[in-house]
Amino acid sequence: xxxxxxxxxxxxxxxxxxxxxxxxxxxxxxxxxxxxxxxxxxxxxxxxxxxxxxxxxxxxxxxxxxxxxxxxxxxxxxxxxxxxxxxxxxxxxxxxxxxxxxxxxxxxxxxxxxxxxxxxxxxxxxxxxxxxxxxxxxxxxxxxxxxxxxxxxxxxxxxxxxxxxxxxxxxxxxxxxxxxxxxxxxxxxxxxxxxxxxxxxxxxxxxxxxxxxxxxxxxxxxxxxxxxxxxxxxxxxxxxxxxxxxxxxxxxxxxxxxxxxxxxxxxxxxxxxxxxxxxxxxxxxxxxxxxxxxxxxxxxxxxxxxxxxxxxxxxxxxxxxxxxxxxxxxxxxxxxxxxxxxxxxxxxxxxxxxxxxxxxxxxxxxxxxxxxxxxxxxxxxxxxxxxxxxxxxxxxxxxxxxxxxxxxxxxxxxxxxxxxxxxxxxxxxxxxxxxxxxxxxxxxxxxxxxxxxxxxxxxxxxxx
Numbered sequence: 001x002x003x004x005x006x007x008x009x010x011x012x013x014x015x016x017x018x019x020x021x022x023x024x025x026x027x028x029x030x031x032x033x034x035x036x037x038x039x040x041x042x043x044x045x046x047x048x049x050x051x052x053x054x055x056x057x058x059x060x061x062x063x064x065x066x067x068x069x070x071x072x073x074x075x076x077x078x079x080x081x082x083x084x085x086x087x088x089x090x091x092x093x094x095x096x097x098x099x100x101x102x103x104x105x106x107x108x109x110x111x112x113x114x115x116x117x118x119x120x121x122x123x124x125x126x127x128x129x130x131x132x133x134x135x136x137x138x139x140x141x142x143x144x145x146x147x148x149x150x151x152x153x154x155x156x157x158x159x160x161x162x163x164x165x166x167x168x169x170x171x172x173x174x175x176x177x178x179x180x181x182x183x184x185x186x187x188x189x190x191x192x193x194x195x196x197x198x199x200x201x202x203x204x205x206x207x208x209x210x211x212x213x214x215x216x217x218x219x220x221x222x223x224x225x226x227x228x229x230x231x232x233x234x235x236x237x238x239x240x241x242x243x244x245x246x247x248x249x250x251x252x253x254x255x256x257x258x259x260x261x262x263x264x265x266x267x268x269x270x271x272x273x274x275x276x277x278x279x280x281x282x283x284x285x286x287x288x289x290x291x292x293x294x295x296x297x298x299x300x301x302x303x304x305x306x307x308x309x310x311x312x313x314x315x316x317x318x319x320x321x322x323x324x325x326x327x328x329x330x331x332x333x334x335x336x337x338x339x340x341x342x343x344x345x346x347x348x349x350x351x352x353x354x355x356x357x358x359x360x361x362x363x364x365x366x367x368x369x370x371x372x373x374x375x376x377x378x379x380x381x382x383x384x385x386x387x388x389x390x391x392x393x394x395x396x397x398x399x400x401x402x403x404x405x406x407x408x409x410x411x412x413x414x415x416x417x418x419x420x421x422x423x424x425x426x427x428x429x430x431x432x433x434x435x436x437x438x439x440x441x442x443x444x445x446x447x448x449x450x451x452x453x454x455x456x457x458x459x460x461x462x463x464x
Contacts (some may be wrong), residue, residue, distance in 0.1 A: 043091030058427030085214030161212025168220020
């Protein structure tokens, strides 16, 4: 592909894609992704992380351009995107793209929302529902492609915020109508200033740093603002390097928002197959939790680093493999499990108040993690696990390679995604507001402004 054509193709996609260029299934998927990430926002608002980043946004990013969602206070657009993105990331149950080894919606939605509010606060323009959803579609594509390229060309494994910054700059450039040259600079500034944080350090030492997605959103919006003012940046290699042109060729024909996976459990993507493998064994063989002597889990090398069986914090619990497996087992064995709205591990098991249940911790201690070279070889093309359960009487039960519900090739139904949203939102919002948000998300293409959605998302949560 000619270098100039390659760049023009990307810039045209960023600026010229319309809502009606998106196939109907892409339009609808954008609404489902929006609903899912709002559910994650509701989950994240219950964490200790969220009020800390809200206060920081108000202290460090003054202004009156955009809203701290489910809080009601306002600050600058970069500050709001940072705090809202970090709040979503605080409950690790947002969408994921397998090949990106990370998450797009967690920064795409906060960026589109904050920049839309910024435009309405500083100009006479309103952002329509169609424009909002189209910006999300564009953001997902830029994010996921930049992610794949960064992983293929960088020597270290960086968090989602690294490539999320590039996507957020593209969203800013689109919504503000920057010129092609300004957009080029915005993308280059964002790639240069984006958080090149090392993901495996976070896996080994889980803290509130998480996936740097909120920081990437902040960096991306700031980059767009700088470029609009004449600040210049070096070319973004994930966008302009000639050797990666093929990764951008099928823009506007292959829509990566359609290839997102959705989580059942609010823990690292890499723990999901192990949870499903163990739950499947227990279900298929009618195993009582009290009979279990040991659980061996074979999986890929990176997943074996999720070795935090007795987490002291929400972050350690979400970057654990033994703890959520144990929590899921006990939740499925509870007498009232048939009455559960959603079958996943969520805030009830992961917030600090719930991390001291000795039944869960004792069961987590019985879990042994083993790297399986054949599964590692297939990663990241496939996320797989195998499990073997040994009972106190010496009998054993084992399963073969197991994936998990929510993967792009083993998807949740639309009805299940709506149920998941309600499960998370009803923890912090009254039922009427939960229903109104869902209804408004699916009315968005008919709305001339996003204000009805903002009116529902801006006020403080009722049940915090």
